[in-house]
Amino acid sequence: xxxxxxxxxxxxxxxxxxxxxxxxxxxxxxxxxxxxxxxxxxxxxxxxxxxxxxxxxxxxxxxxxxxxxxxxxxxxxxxxxxxxxxxxxxxxxxxxxxxxxxxxxxxxxxxxxxxxxxxxxxxxxxxxxx
Numbered sequence: 001x002x003x004x005x006x007x008x009x010x011x012x013x014x015x016x017x018x019x020x021x022x023x024x025x026x027x028x029x030x031x032x033x034x035x036x037x038x039x040x041x042x043x044x045x046x047x048x049x050x051x052x053x054x055x056x057x058x059x060x061x062x063x064x065x066x067x068x069x070x071x072x073x074x075x076x077x078x079x080x081x082x083x084x085x086x087x088x089x090x091x092x093x094x095x096x097x098x099x100x101x102x103x104x105x106x107x108x109x110x111x112x113x114x115x116x117x118x119x120x121x122x123x124x125x126x127x128x129x130x
Contacts, residue, residue, distance in 0.1 A: 017065050023104075024069040025051055027113040030086045030102045034119050041116040074110055081105035088112075088119055 028047050032038055050066035057063040083106040091101045091109075100112035100119050112119055 016070065018060065018063065020069040020072060020074065021050065021054055021063070021066050023074055023108060023110050024066065024072055024113060025054075026086075026104055027072075027102050027110040030088070030104075031112065031114050031117075031119070033086065034088060035117065036120065039114055039117050041114060043114050043116045047113060072110060072113070074108060075101075077107055077109075079107060081107050 024047060028044070028051065038044075046068055050064075050068060054063045054066070083103070085105050087103040087106075089101055089103060089109075090098055092098045101109045102112065103109050
């Protein structure tokens with residue numbers, strides 16, 4: 001496809017401000033599904049305010065940065081989507097601590113977003129969907 005020994009490639013890398021906010025949105029919605037309710041905690045209120053600010057922005061360029069989303073770690077598998085669209089799992093960290101993570105279609109994992117409200121599953125409140 002390319003002729004000649006040289007070529008140039010230009011691209012714009014993805015904007016972490018946008019993709020991390022999108023990941024936070026999916027993590028928040030997954031948390032709502034697990035809790036089977038809209039959480040009413042300070043952490044949930046902060047997330048909702050960031051998501052509403054993004055929704056109400058006039059353009060992508062005007063979407064305000066979310067410190068909460070930018071600080072959120074992400075893991076990527078580099079594989080095609082597989083498995084359930086959303087799964088909750090327990091991850092053991094190298095320091096010995098363990099934490100809940102949400103897998104999004106087996107391709108991206110995000111930590112449980114609500115530090116002030118643990119997953120219902122961890123409290124034994126999960127039930128099978130009807």
